[in-house]
Amino acid sequence: MKYYRQFKFILIFFFAIGLGFIIPMNASQGIDRGLTAKTSLSQLQTQTLEQQAQQFYEQGQYQQAIDRLQQAIAGYENQPLRQAAAYSNLALAHQQLGNWAEANQAIYTSLNLLQAIEAVDPIVLAQVLNIQGGLQLAQGQPQAAIASWQQATTLFEQANFAQANQVEAIAQMHIHQAHALQTMGLYRQAISQLSALNQRLQTESDSVVKATALRSLGDALIVAGNLPQAEATLNQSLQIATQLPDSSETQDAIAAIYLSLGNLTRAQAFADLGRQNLTPTEAIIRLTQSPSERFDAAERAIWQQQTAAAQTFYQQTQVALDRYEQAAATAISQDTQLQSQLNQLSVFIATDRLSPALTLYPQIQTRLDALPPTRRSIYQRLDLAQNLAEIRRQRLSHPIVGDQNSNAIPSITEIAQQFTTAQQYAQSIGDVRSQSFSLGGLGELYEQTGQWQVAQSLTEQALELSQSIDATDISYRWQWQLGRLLNAQGAREAAIFAYQEAVNSLQSLRNDLVAVNRDVQFSFREQIEPVYRELVGLLLHSDQRSESNLERLIQARDVIEGLQIAELDNFFREACLDTKFQLDRIVDQEQVSAAILYTILLPNYLDVIVKLPHQSLLHVTTEVAQQTVESTIDQLLVELKRPFVSRRSMDLSAQIYDWLLRPVEATLQNSNVETLVFVLDGSLRSLPMATLYDGQQYLLQKYSVAIAPGLQLPDPQPLQAQALHALVVGLSEARENFPPLNYVVKEIEQIQADIPSQVLFNQSFTRDNFQATMRSQPFTIVHIATHGQFSSNAAGTFILAWDEPIDVNELSTVLQTQELVRPDPIELLVLSACQTAVGDRRATLGLAGVSVRAGARSTIASLWNLDDDSGAVFMGKFYQELLNSVSKAEALRRAQLSLLTDPTYQSPRFWGPYVLLGNWL
Numbered sequence: 001m002k003y004y005r006q007f008k009f010i011l012i013f014f015f016a017i018g019l020g021f022i023i024p025m026n027a028s029q030g031i032d033r034g035l036t037a038k039t040s041l042s043q044l045q046t047q048t049l050e051q052q053a054q055q056f057y058e059q060g061q062y063q064q065a066i067d068r069l070q071q072a073i074a075g076y077e078n079q080p081l082r083q084a085a086a087y088s089n090l091a092l093a094h095q096q097l098g099n100w101a102e103a104n105q106a107i108y109t110s111l112n113l114l115q116a117i118e119a120v121d122p123i124v125l126a127q128v129l130n131i132q133g134g135l136q137l138a139q140g141q142p143q144a145a146i147a148s149w150q151q152a153t154t155l156f157e158q159a160n161f162a163q164a165n166q167v168e169a170i171a172q173m174h175i176h177q178a179h180a181l182q183t184m185g186l187y188r189q190a191i192s193q194l195s196a197l198n199q200r201l202q203t204e205s206d207s208v209v210k211a212t213a214l215r216s217l218g219d220a221l222i223v224a225g226n227l228p229q230a231e232a233t234l235n236q237s238l239q240i241a242t243q244l245p246d247s248s249e250t251q252d253a254i255a256a257i258y259l260s261l262g263n264l265t266r267a268q269a270f271a272d273l274g275r276q277n278l279t280p281t282e283a284i285i286r287l288t289q290s291p292s293e294r295f296d297a298a299e300r301a302i303w304q305q306q307t308a309a310a311q312t313f314y315q316q317t318q319v320a321l322d323r324y325e326q327a328a329a330t331a332i333s334q335d336t337q338l339q340s341q342l343n344q345l346s347v348f349i350a351t352d353r354l355s356p357a358l359t360l361y362p363q364i365q366t367r368l369d370a371l372p373p374t375r376r377s378i379y380q381r382l383d384l385a386q387n388l389a390e391i392r393r394q395r396l397s398h399p400i401v402g403d404q405n406s407n408a409i410p411s412i413t414e415i416a417q418q419f420t421t422a423q424q425y426a427q428s429i430g431d432v433r434s435q436s437f438s439l440g441g442l443g444e445l446y447e448q449t450g451q452w453q454v455a456q457s458l459t460e461q462a463l464e465l466s467q468s469i470d471a472t473d474i475s476y477r478w479q480w481q482l483g484r485l486l487n488a489q490g491a492r493e494a495a496i497f498a499y500q501e502a503v504n505s506l507q508s509l510r511n512d513l514v515a516v517n518r519d520v521q522f523s524f525r526e527q528i529e530p531v532y533r534e535l536v537g538l539l540l541h542s543d544q545r546s547e548s549n550l551e552r553l554i555q556a557r558d559v560i561e562g563l564q565i566a567e568l569d570n571f572f573r574e575a576c577l578d579t580k581f582q583l584d585r586i587v588d589q590e591q592v593s594a595a596i597l598y599t600i601l602l603p604n605y606l607d608v609i610v611k612l613p614h615q616s617l618l619h620v621t622t623e624v625a626q627q628t629v630e631s632t633i634d635q636l637l638v639e640l641k642r643p644f645v646s647r648r649s650m651d652l653s654a655q656i657y658d659w660l661l662r663p664v665e666a667t668l669q670n671s672n673v674e675t676l677v678f679v680l681d682g683s684l685r686s687l688p689m690a691t692l693y694d695g696q697q698y699l700l701q702k703y704s705v706a707i708a709p710g711l712q713l714p715d716p717q718p719l720q721a722q723a724l725h726a727l728v729v730g731l732s733e734a735r736e737n738f739p740p741l742n743y744v745v746k747e748i749e750q751i752q753a754d755i756p757s758q759v760l761f762n763q764s765f766t767r768d769n770f771q772a773t774m775r776s777q778p779f780t781i782v783h784i785a786t787h788g789q790f791s792s793n794a795a796g797t798f799i800l801a802w803d804e805p806i807d808v809n810e811l812s813t814v815l816q817t818q819e820l821v822r823p824d825p826i827e828l829l830v831l832s833a834c835q836t837a838v839g840d841r842r843a844t845l846g847l848a849g850v851s852v853r854a855g856a857r858s859t860i861a862s863l864w865n866l867d868d869d870s871g872a873v874f875m876g877k878f879y880q881e882l883l884n885s886v887s888k889a890e891a892l893r894r895a896q897l898s899l900l901t902d903p904t905y906q907s908p909r910f911w912g913p914y915v916l917l918g919n920w921l
Helices: 041-058 062-075 080-096 100-115 122-138 142-158 163-183 187-201 208-224 227-242 248-275 280-288 297-330 334-350 354-369 375-397 412-429 432-448 452-468 472-488 492-508 529-540 546-572 583-587 626-640 647-660 662-670 682-686 744-754 767-776 808-820 844-854 870-882 888-900
Strands: 594-601 605-611 618-623 675-679 704-707 726-730 757-761 781-785 788-790 798-800 805-807 828-831 834-836 858-862 914-918
Touching: 041 062, 041 080, 062 080, 080 100, 080 122, 100 122, 122 142, 122 163, 122 375, 142 163, 163 187, 163 208, 187 208, 208 227, 208 248, 227 248, 248 280, 248 297, 248 334, 280 297, 297 334, 297 626, 334 354, 334 375, 354 375, 375 412, 375 432, 412 432, 432 452, 432 472, 452 472, 472 492, 472 529, 492 529, 492 546, 529 546, 529 605, 546 594, 546 605, 546 675, 546 844, 583 594, 583 605, 583 675, 594 682, 605 647, 605 662, 618 662, 626 647, 626 682, 647 662, 682 844, 704 888, 726 744, 726 767, 744 757, 744 781, 744 870, 757 767, 767 808, 788 844, 798 808, 805 808, 808 844, 828 844, 834 844, 834 858, 844 858, 844 914, 858 888, 870 888, 888 914
Parallel strands: 594 675, 675 704, 704 914, 726 757, 726 781, 781 828, 788 834, 828 858
Antiparallel strands: 594 605, 605 618, 788 798, 798 805, 858 914
């Protein structure tokens, strides 16, 4: 986006505003509202100077434009309105050369001249304020820029000129303000403003501004993670722009849209790959290697699935590269061409295409060196520096024998110079935020080379700068970096403090976690999750005095809670957990015989923190690589879904039992607990704990099992059997390319036989009927028997109604309508035919999301779907047991045992997928 070249020369005789320079007015084009109709020869000559200045400006000859404007200003000595317009144009020309003091002085003079004019034309004043806003944003003053644009918006609204021009001007002001909000990390506010703007523009004629407003919204939606809506918005923007009359402005608009579409495709590619728990490097390896001959069928299936994901990733990134190439080829703007090339470079590096990356690098460098020091060009230089550092890091960590490009890899000195130049430019324009990024990036570079003290000094300077402007969204990065550096130097206590400060900063950003500046290329799994995990690792695996162990365990547990809350916030893109009750308080209550097991998966350890009734926390750890744990879980899940009990499944299950439960087995037995409540971490969440095998029995045969989606629960209370009233909704017929669920009929009949129920089945199970029925009367149980999917992406988490899929956000809206007729939450939500998305290791995040967002005290769901009537048998038994006044966890256990002891259903495939989340009482 060319925010430092988006303003035109001010018009005195008629209004126009857009994405270029503000053009002067010929005498023949009208009569100045503030001037006499008669124009002297000297005035005409002065106006010719302005026209020459415009031409020089458009040709990039900014010094010549400045010379002409200064002559014109002298010729307008007694005409303050014309002089003010010329000073504004002078500010723009100085801006292009990075002459910030001169640009600021020129715009200041322009405003002073206008303020001295009685009844000044509001359009002219608004245009000058618009230019001032652009100057302020280019110098890293987004709040001041917003204030200028808000004032300009008010003036445009009050002005009397053509409706189309007024709409376009006001729209442009809102686009500017939204961009400034995004530079402050306030994407939620930017999306809200841009959504409202696009709603108003729907009835207006198509224009470049209309296309730009849509593109700006699409850009914000990409960063917010709403990729489907971003795609629809950007496609709409492209459709409008390509239908407009051909012009340089239209070409630049189309190029910018292609740039945004490239960003979208890149985001989609990385998101899809992340759901396979693959890094780009691992994806490339999958494309160049064959599976081991030692792999069994299950391991080979996983390899093939990941290879398919890698192929899709490579294809998607090629589409992104094509779109960047199209943007660069279409653009007239040097800025769009440069940004397209920078984005191409990042994709080349991510996909290990070193040769084209090293070919592109000098072209980018040449373009950058020709630019004046603006906030935009500084960030582009930082982008280049980070890409160069990544090239070096990749090649040093994964050297290639015989690599012809090894001598062309950027040196540390070369990369450091990029950061240093960016810092000097940032200092010259007074942009504290980009100064912080420059120093912090340089610190990270020295961290990679092991120069700890230099890196620490630079990081501390970067942190001080970010804190001076309350930029919490970047402060956490330097606090995290400082923690790593201190830990590397053996200062463990200081490192823990720095890490805790980073976590505190992230928690203060909780309501807008997605709002990290997009120049950081924010990613939850790369930029947020490691902060929490590394802090937990320090707390649990450092040499501490025994008296501090309990405090450290409590702190580690709370940090993991913070991570799980952050994951859900990131899933929904908003804070979603409110008033809760601590699990420890529940366990310590009388007649609650349960133990809580907090699992923590670290790179080299599997930790378990155990809370027993009326006892302090207990910590056990197993030294095992995270990759080994995840691979074992993947293999076990394949085996568990077989219709028979395999020896391999029992061995794999026993292995995980040994890691998780064997160290505390005796302690649990001696404590006489009846229920195990797991707070699961990472890929462990995809594994039903009841299927763990101790060598003789499944865990199910010894304990009731429940899952807590976090360390807190909503108002836990026992279920009152006599008050049960169910709403049962189901779908048995094939819909939306999903096969029929023939056993759902039997399942519904069995529920109706046991519990007073209202039923919505097939055609009557529409979204509107569902919501209307929920609003009509209170239900203690909502049972949903239909196709559904849990995914790590909120858009991919849904249930299927007769008329349409209902995603997780819509489902929560439907379920929460019950608050209109019943103040208490739903006691039990049952999702009997849903399943986790195939190949998505983090898919159970969607299950936790449904549980939390629904507001139900408890949720029962299946991790995989079955194509037989075992589900109906299971549900019938579950509700029968529930009427016996046992806990939900015990009713679930007895229903599962009834299948386990039936020769037809004894495989974990049939009884294993059912899990209870939330209140187990």
